[in-house]
Amino acid sequence: MESLLSGLNPEQKKAANRLLGPVLVLAGAGSGKTRTLTYRTANLIDKGVNPENILTLTFTNKAANNMKEKIAELIGSEKANKIWMGTFHSIGLRILRANLNSIGYRNNVSIYDSADSESLLKSIITDPRIEISKKEYPPARMLSLISEMKNELIRPDEAKQFMKKNYAQTTYDPRRIVQIYKKYEELKKKYNAFDFGDLILMPVYLFKYNPKVLKFYQKKFQYVQIDEYQDSNTAQYVFSKMLSKPQNNIMVVGDDDQAIYGFRGADFRNILNFSEDFEDVFEVKLEKNYRSTKSIVNTANDLIKHNKVRKGKKSYTDNEEGKDIKIASTANNEKEGKFVVKEIQNLVNNKGFKYKDITILYRVNAQSLYIEKHLKSKSIPYEIIGAANFFDRKECQMFLNLLKFSLNPLDDLNIGLIIGYYKNNLGATTIKKLKQYSDENNIGLLETMREAHKVNGIGKKRNKYIQNFLENYLLPMEELRKEDLSLKTIINEVKNISQVERLINQMKNSDDRRENFNQLLGFIEEIIEKHEDFSLEELLEHIKLNAGQSVIDEDKSEDDNKIKLMTVHSSKGLEFPVVFVMGLEEKTFPHSFAVNSENKLAIEEERRLAYVAFTRAEKRLYLTYAKYRTKYGGGSFTTRSRFIDELLA
DNA sequence: ACTTCTTCGCTTTTT
DNA sequence: GCGAAGAAGT
Ligand SMILES: Nc1ncnc2c1ncn2[C@@H]1O[C@H](COP(=O)(O)OP(=O)(O)OP(=O)(O)O)[C@@H](O)[C@H]1O
Numbered sequence: 259m260e261s262l263l264s265g266l267n268p269e270q271k272k273a274a275n276r277l278l279g280p281v282l283v284l285a286g287a288g289s290g291k292t293r294t295l296t297y298r299t300a301n302l303i304d305k306g307v308n309p310e311n312i313l314t315l316t317f318t319n320k321a322a323n324n325m326k327e328k329i330a331e332l333i334g335s336e337k338a339n340k341i342w343m344g345t346f347h348s349i350g351l352r353i354l355r356a357n358l359n360s361i362g363y364r365n366n367v368s369i370y371d372s373a374d375s376e377s378l379l380k381s382i383i384t385d386p387r388i389e390i391s392k393k394e395y396p397p398a399r400m401l402s403l404i405s406e407m408k409n410e411l412i413r414p415d416e417a418k419q420f421m422k423k424n425y426a427q428t429t430y431d432p433r434r435i436v437q438i439y440k441k442y443e444e445l446k447k448k449y450n451a452f453d454f455g456d457l458i459l460m461p462v463y464l465f466k467y468n469p470k471v472l473k474f475y476q477k478k479f480q481y482v483q484i485d486e487y488q489d490s491n492t493a494q495y496v497f498s499k500m501l502s503k504p505q506n507n508i509m510v511v512g513d514d515d516q517a518i519y520g521f522r523g524a525d526f527r528n529i530l531n532f533s534e535d536f537e538d539v540f541e542v543k544l545e546k547n548y549r550s551t552k553s554i555v556n557t558a559n560d561l562i563k564h565n566k567v568r569k570g571k572k573s574y575t576d577n578e579e580g581k582d583i584k585i586a587s588t589a590n591n592e593k594e595g596k597f598v599v600k601e602i603q604n605l606v607n608n609k610g611f612k613y614k615d616i617t618i619l620y621r622v623n624a625q626s627l628y629i630e631k632h633l634k635s636k637s638i639p640y641e642i643i644g645a646a647n648f649f650d651r652k653e654c655q656m657f658l659n660l661l662k663f664s665l666n667p668l669d670d671l672n673i674g675l676i677i678g679y680y681k682n683n684l685g686a687t688t689i690k691k692l693k694q695y696s697d698e699n700n701i702g703l704l705e706t707m708r709e710a711h712k713v714n715g716i717g718k719k720r721n722k723y724i725q726n727f728l729e730n731y732l733l734p735m736e737e738l739r740k741e742d743l744s745l746k747t748i749i750n751e752v753k754n755i756s757q758v759e760r761l762i763n764q765m766k767n768s769d770d771r772r773e774n775f776n777q778l779l780g781f782i783e784e785i786i787e788k789h790e791d792f793s794l795e796e797l798l799e800h801i802k803l804n805a806g807q808s809v810i811d812e813d814k815s816e817d818d819n820k821i822k823l824m825t826v827h828s829s830k831g832l833e834f835p836v837v838f839v840m841g842l843e844e845k846t847f848p849h850s851f852a853v854n855s856e857n858k859l860a861i862e863e864e865r866r867l868a869y870v871a872f873t874r875a876e877k878r879l880y881l882t883y884a885k886y887r888t889k890y891g892g893g894s895f896t897t898r899s900r901f902i903d904e905l906l907a
Numbered sequence: 908a909c910t911t912c913t914t915c916g917c918t919t920t921t922t
Numbered sequence: 923g924c925g926a927a928g929a930a931g932t
Contacts (some may be wrong), residue, residue, distance in 0.1 A: 521921085800922095
């Protein structure tokens with residue numbers, strides 16, 4: 259059926275029609291790579307491939323949802339919903355869930371986000387029994403080390419070598435790092451929890467040690483497709499390669515000029531070497547940009563040509579010339595903010611744009627503050643994407659952790675946090691004592707609490723508090739899991755038993771917090787409505803793995819007409835009629851980290867980031883900078899970003 | 908154990 | 923110039 263692919267140009271069609279063998283689409287921004295992948299998936303199914311045999315890996319879960327919707331339009335939602343589509347992390351988790359026994363886990367796992375992982379590391383490092391200084395081994399740094407190792411598939415046994423090789427000139431003692439990493443893994447497993455890195459690393463080792471399991475998934479996933487392949491890291495590379503064997507029906511799509519996740523271990527050589535990595539690769543080049551005006555495409559090309567390490571691809575457009583891009587020099591960040599606001603008002607009042615057509619991009623999340631107050635003062639509706647997540651607020655966190663407890667009472671880290679929410683004369687010291695006892699006797703914290711009278715240093719009085727806490731809160735919530743209740747009922751019961759609303763009322767700013775909490779309940783209700791078959795585990799996973807992005811599907815209602823603010827990283831793969839890129843100054847964009855770096859390639863990654871920013875725009879692109887910028891109360895004069903100089907040269 | 912005061916450091920980006 | 927983490931007080 260040729261008409262299915264009528265939305266593609268001849269080159270795109272070639273890729274979408276090549277159903278067998280390795281396929282590489284290496285092409286510039288806005289050339290329709292994602293679109294081609296979408297249509298190809300529909301084509302596969304149309305040609306009789308069972309959707310359950312297709313694995314499509316996307317960079318965000320939001321991108322997966324968009325793609326699924328589009329495929330549903332093409333071939334119907336029943337089939338579209340059966341495709342295994344999502345991020346490496348969510349697909350990895352799905353595989354782990356089906357194989358918990360093989361890896362020594364029990365049902366109902368917790369997913370640890372960075373904050374959870376960091377508190378576990380903190381509790382390990384500050385454990386009085388092992389003398390590790392928190393100053394010398396800061397938990398946040400330890401977490402980034404461990405994630406880095408996991409991205410490289412390094413486990414505690416190989417950590418020593420890794421440290422010697424990569425961190426020889428630091429003060430870290432490799433043996434200490436191994437000790438911390440080992441303990442972290444041990445406790446995480448005891449708590450029946452996965453961190454983000456596990457979601458890719460553990461399936462890889464599962465496959466390695468269980469050839470039967472690997473075979474099962476290789477057979478299942480006859481077709482593997484990966485979007486944004488330039489930003490895959492070692493673990494992801496190995497994971498997808500393993501699954502694509504032996505049939506090698508793998509299609510990867512990406513743009514080396516848009517590789518911006520090096521900090522997460524991504525390596526764009528994965529895409530540049532793809533042709534050598536697989537045999538008989540079918541290569542498709544897409545050169546025509548469908549997204550942007552000529553002036554935007556030309557500007558982006560003029561910038562990225564300054565990078566030395568790149569494949570070098572053509573990119574042109576048949577779209578209109580469009581308005582010249584606007585480079586705005588302002589005296590200071592106040593004036594910069596005012597300029598942007600004024601321009602937004604002009605676009606909306608006189609040029610026929612809507613607020614929702616407009617997006618402001620910046621290098622780091624904190625930059626949102628520079629513009630937010632100006633938007634507020636002119637009552638321009640806006641939404642900040644990413645960064646401080648709604649679900650990370652204390653009141654949301656509390657309730658989500660309480661729900662998590664009713665799901666996975668083995669998670670002692672979580673129990674520790676929960677005890678802290680209640681000011682019931684049980685504090686950090688008591689929790690530490692209990693945890694130590696749990697550790698030494700190799701039992702769970704819940705069990706330790708039951709026999710707390712045996713714990714050294716817990717007196718009669720303290721034991722009484724502990725027993726009360728168990729009886730009033732923890733045990734009744736733990737019971738829920740065994741009762742086969744509906745998700746809605748569980749949520750209600752947890753709310754009632756925990757008296758979370760009372761806790762919120764006792765906090766400062768309780769009015770705001772109560773409102774947030776009610777909003778949380780509303781969100782949860784919406785999610786349950788949309789996914790009727792969700793279990794509690796799936797609900798919590800949905801919230802964790804979609805953090806930052808719209809967990810709740812975007813309102814298509816009136817109050818959705820808002821301008822969006824986000825980092826350039828978050829804008830990957832998206833497009834907007836109007837884009838403002840703010841703060842184009844040396845040490846802001848490019849970031850000071852890259853400017854001061856010994857590594858010359860660091861600036862190239864910043865330039866790619868700018869390239870991504872510029873190429874998000876369809877019609878209008880504004881680049882702004884301030885000659886003076888306030889920061890930390892002080893302030894200083896700035897130098898215009900080299901990226902602007904390069905455009906003007 | 909909980910509350911209030913003082914100091915510090917902030918230098919990225921996300922699943 | 924602000925929020926988190928530590929120190930000191932109750
Ligand atoms: N053949 C085509 N006909 C009409 N529109 C197209 C065609 N190809 C792509 N487009 C449109 O161009 C825009 C960019 O496409 P898409 O997002 O797939 O590009 P991409 O290469 O994945 O971009 P990027 O790498 O910048 O994220 C989309 O709005 C898409 O619908």
